[in-house]
Amino acid sequence: MTATANTTRATTSNVGALIRTGVAATVAASIATMAVAAVGHLAGISLELGGAPIPVTGFGVLTAVFSLIGVIIAASLARFARRPRLTFVRTTVVLTVLSLVPDVIADAGAATKALLMLTHLVAAAIVIPAVARRLAA
Incomplete structure (x- = not known):
């Protein structure tokens, strides 16, 4: 019974560390994608999708x-x-690739599509490795 209690505590603390790391990576990825979008916009890339601006x-x-x-x-x-x-x-790699599909078929210019895809890849490059490191191999 003690072994079960210790295993449960270890799993709980690992999940807690996983969630903390995931939230930190999420914040970093959110900041990074906003920075990429802002820099792209400053460089003259439209942030309009289907005629509507993306903030x-x-x-x-x-x-x-x-x-x-x-x-x-x-x-x-x-x-x-x-x-x-x-x-x-x-x-997550499969989901990242699938997330690019709407960008490819979006009603937007080529530069806008590329910027949208870049933001997906930037977010994935930050979140996936950070979270994966917290998971058991």
Whole structure:
């Protein structure tokens, strides 16, 4: 019974560390995507999609939402997957690639599409490795 209690505590503290790391990575990724969008806009790239402007803060908000979903996925995998790190990395890489599809077909100029895709890749490059490091191999 003591072994079970220790295992539960270890799992709980690992999940807590995973969530803290995930939230910190989410904040960093949100700031980074807003910076990329702002720099792109200052360089003359339109932030209009289908004729409607995308606010720079919108990049940060959407990055936070989807990054936190990734943290929830990671926490679930930490609990239920046989190889949580590998499963998380594979899953999030596929989801990142799929997230580029709407950008490719968006009603926007080529530079805007490229900027949108870059923000996805920047966020993934920050969040995926940070969270994966907290998962058991």
